[in-house]
Amino acid sequence: MITSKSTLPTVRKKIVIKLGGSTLEGLNKAFFSNFKNLQQEGFDIIITHGGGPAINRELEKQGITSPVLNGIRVTNEDAINIVQSTLIGKVNPALVGELNKAGIMAIGLNGFDGLLLQSEFLEKETYGYVGKVTAVNTQLLNRLCKQQIVPVIACIGATIDGQALNINGDTVASEVALAVEAESLLLVTDVSGIRIEGEYQDKATPALIDQWIEEGHIYGGMIPKVQGAVQVLDAGVPSVQIVDDRLTGTMIVPSSEKNVAVRS
């Protein structure tokens, strides 16, 4: 009898890691070694990033005001140019450079590249040049991953007419995680997860999250994070976490889970 190993192609599982602007300027060695460990364990990694602090600095220099509503920057015509040039021209190449320096082969992308993030206006009257993602070019991402190249995606979407739109980094991460059917979404930020009345939460359910937003315990930039996280969990991504750069933080778990503990 002839025995043969399975000829089915091995599909590598994907982890989407979103790096918040607040973390980008101080990524530590532990982050890069965790990153390499995940690659060695056989995961393909896709990075998306924000750049809120760098955008704030540039807007301030130019004297442009841009209020933030529920964690989303209201972006007028002047602001979108600054957001685009800051994310694509500065933040993205700096991060790609850091990754390559750490021995991780990475390539910088934004929504225009290969129509990676096709987008439409979210609500022009309220938010101006802010987008929502309508399609992600997963073929492009899969091809890069297959070549062991880490895609590093700046959160700029492109309309069919070639208009750049500003999209919150957490929203882009969630859309990419959904599109590639990721195994895990890690939203890396400057806090060790969700903190409620001084206590970091090990786990959080969608029901608790709704309650905490309503009570004002979750606000600002944490809102798009938890909203994206819940959407991704509901769509069936097995592991969704909001963590610091040591990958410690809060796991978002289904509302049916009863054992929700706190960490001091």
Ligand SMILES: Nc1ncnc2c1ncn2[C@@H]1O[C@H](COP(=O)(O)OP(=O)(O)O)[C@@H](O)[C@H]1O
């Ligand atoms: N309940 C909460 N727990 C922790 N952080 C919170 C909470 N509510 C609001 N935040 C704020 O959200 C911030 C993280 O969001 P943001 O500044 O947009 O980070 P990033 O740049 O990583 O996306 C935290 O630094 C904190 O100020």
Ligand SMILES: CC(=O)N[C@@H](CCC(=O)OP(=O)(O)O)C(=O)O
């Ligand atoms: C529409 C919108 O809010 N866009 C964000 C994009 C950058 C971002 O999300 O940066 P962080 O990940 O550092 O928060 C902004 O203009 O700040």
